[in-house]
Amino acid sequence: MQPITDRPRELAIRSGQDETRQALVSVTDCGIGIAADDCKSAVQRILHTKVQRPRYGALDLPFNRGSSRGDVCRCPAMRGPGVTSSTGSAPASSGCVMTKGPKSSHETAGAREPIVFVIDDDASVRRALTNLFQSIGLAVEVFGSAPELLHGNTTGCRELHGPRYQVARTERS
Amino acid sequence: MVLDIRLPGLSGLDFQSELARANINIPIIFMTGHGDIPMSVRAMKGGAVDFLTNRFAIRTCWTP
Numbered sequence: 239m240q241p242i243t244d245r246p247r248e249l250a251i252r253s254g255q256d257e258t259r260q261a262l263v264s265v266t267d268c269g270i271g272i273a274a275d276d277c278k279s280a281v282q283r284i285l286h287t288k289v290q291r292p293r294y295g296a297l298d299l300p301f302n303r304g305s306s307r308g309d310v311c312r313c314p315a316m317r318g319p320g321v322t323s324s325t326g327s328a329p330a331s332s333g334c335v336m337t338k339g340p341k342s343s344h345e346t347a348g349a350r351e352p353i354v355f356v357i358d359d360d361a362s363v364r365r366a367l368t369n370l371f372q373s374i375g376l377a378v379e380v381f382g383s384a385p386e387l388l389h390g391n392t393t394g395c396r397e398l399h400g401p402r403y404q405v406a407r408t409e410r411s
Numbered sequence: 412m413v414l415d416i417r418l419p420g421l422s423g424l425d426f427q428s429e430l431a432r433a434n435i436n437i438p439i440i441f442m443t444g445h446g447d448i449p450m451s452v453r454a455m456k457g458g459a460v461d462f463l464t465n466r467f468a469i470r471t472c473w474t475p
Contacts (some may be wrong), residue, residue: 240424313449352433354412354413355412355413355414355437356412356413356414357414357418357423357426358412358413358414358415358418358442359415359417359418359419360415365440367413382418382419382427383418383419383420384418384420384422384423384425384426385420385421385423388421398435398437
């Protein structure tokens with residue numbers, strides 16, 4: 239790695255959620271980006287970093303369970319149009335979706351993805367548990383009451399209801 | 412499924428029974444801040460995976 243001498247050294251790391259509630263970590267620096275061939279290995283190094291949580295040993299999991307499935311890494315950090323050249327002064331932008339698992343699952347969870355239903359009338363509990371489960375790569379659907387789930391139209395609801403449930407409800411009514 | 416006991420409309424325990432009647436087998440973890448023995452007995456006999464009181468430690472909820 240060559241030191242940067244012709245321009246200021248800059249590194250900005252931002253985190254947030256995108257429209258599908260996936261955790262989005264963007265890294266912006268003044269470098270030249272990552273070559274396409276190296277992108278996957280560079281990101282994997284990050285994703286497999288262990289999180290040290292001494293107080294909660296049970297949560298000492300790999301950084302992201304979803305990442306270990308190898309289905310992550312939407313990585314526009316590769317070299318190409320819009321990325322600075324080695325002599326440019328504009329910052330190169332590197333964005334990596336760190337997780338695939340942490341998502342609401344309302345629109346993207348497949349039938350085989352496990353979904354955790356959280357049913358609690360306390361919004362703070364719903365939020366806390368959502369964060370907890372999403373942090374380990376599980377899809378979560380939250381509801382304030384059982385009827386909300388029964389009449390919901392999310393992916394999980396449709397799987398849960400199924401034809402058998404509809405039949406059972408009809409027979410009893 | 413993480414299910415509270417005290418819920419508006421249909422209680423968690425009643426919802427568990429409803430799911431059982433519909434032959435829907437989904438692992439249920441109950442949690443409540445107002446649990447008692449009869450509640451926990453009913454929940455566990457109904458097939459619940461666990462019965463947690465609120466303010467449980469995170470390690471209690473998730474043990475890989």
